[in-house]
Amino acid sequence: MLKFPDFSTNISSLKLSNTLVEQVPASIQHWTRLRFLDLSYNGKLKTLKNVPEGVSHLNLSYSGIENVPDCIKALHGLQHLNLSGCRKLAT
Secondary structure, three states: OOOOOOOOOOOOEEEOOOOOOOOOOHHHHHOOOOOEEEOOOOOOOOOOOOOOOOOOEEEOOOOOOOOOOHHHHOOOOOOEEEOOOOOOOOO
């Protein structure tokens, strides 16, 4: 499994599109300033369990996501969610 890269927790935008990321670590929940998270075109990303509460824009387009995770359902400030091209997404 590919290890999630280490980043500063003081960032507001993170774009990891078209990478080999398979999962997002639990520690990302503590990234209180993160507002924009782009994990698009990550075919190996099947599930998403951890998203900071402050995220307002989440791009999972063309990822391997198979269902809308509970952590997304709990994002009350979410303004934009892109799931286009998620062919494995259960209906």
